Amino acid sequence: MSRWLRSFGAFWYDFIIGDDWRGAAVVVAALAATAVCVHVASVNAWWLLPAAVIAALGWSLRRATSGRA
């Protein structure tokens, strides 16, 4: 049963997150920061998530290609 659960979890991890978990972590952190900006600081931070996604993509690509050409 535990082996089945592990492979089930591994499948969904690979399906949604894939090779680089850092991109997912940045998206989740940026969404949390956006919610804090909007609901706590009353700042309409529509720009925060796009900026974070662009940065996360660049970071992930850099990690994937460093030392390769």
Next chain:
Amino acid sequence: MNSLALFLTVFVACAVEAVEALTIVLAAGVTREWRSTLQGMAAALAVLAVAVAVIGPALTLVPLTGLRLVVGALLAVFGLQWLRKAILRASGYKDLHDEGAIYARQVAAARAASGGGRRGVRDWYAFTLSFKGVLLEGLEVVFIAITFGDNQQNLGLAAAGAAAAVLVVAAVGVAVRAPLSRVPENTMKFAVGIMLTSFGVFWGAEGAGVSWPGNDAALLAVIPATALVALGYVALLRRAAAAARATAAGVERSAA
């Protein structure tokens, strides 16, 4: 997002997945046995239909803001993964997706595998190969159709887009009886990565409480901006790869 855009986005995304599933089904059917292959495909489609019937209506019970936050986050993460792979392929850091080569690999593996039936299925290998291929690619179809359809409160149209894509690809596959290697799959995957990421960012931020400037019209800026950033990364990586190759060639020349 109007109905045509919803239909087309789901159609293109699902067509890419259907092409991949077709390659696996063809490899199993041509090399092993069609009856067991089609049984595997039918079993996978039945599982997917149950998933849609259970998850689709359940999601409509979730409040729209919460749904957009969760689905937006999932789509942004999922889209980022697609876009990353598409950029690496377009810039030469990852091999291009080649249905012809994948088909050849699947055929070789299917020929090498031993035969034998089980549980009323004549060729268990063909059944499981077809079942797994259709289920895994189909899950992506279901994920895309449900997330887009629920967010736009139009699950029927999204399901129609997904079904149309699967039917078109299946019809072309039956007609040509070969993997659809002429479909510009890498370009389609690049476009789908842009769409998934853009909608994920848009809905995720909306779910977090943001009001986009121009409301839904902001998507007309978010999608081209995402495309420009992706193309910019491709250009940067290509330039970096060319510079690294030139440096390596220079080192080799000076060593010789």
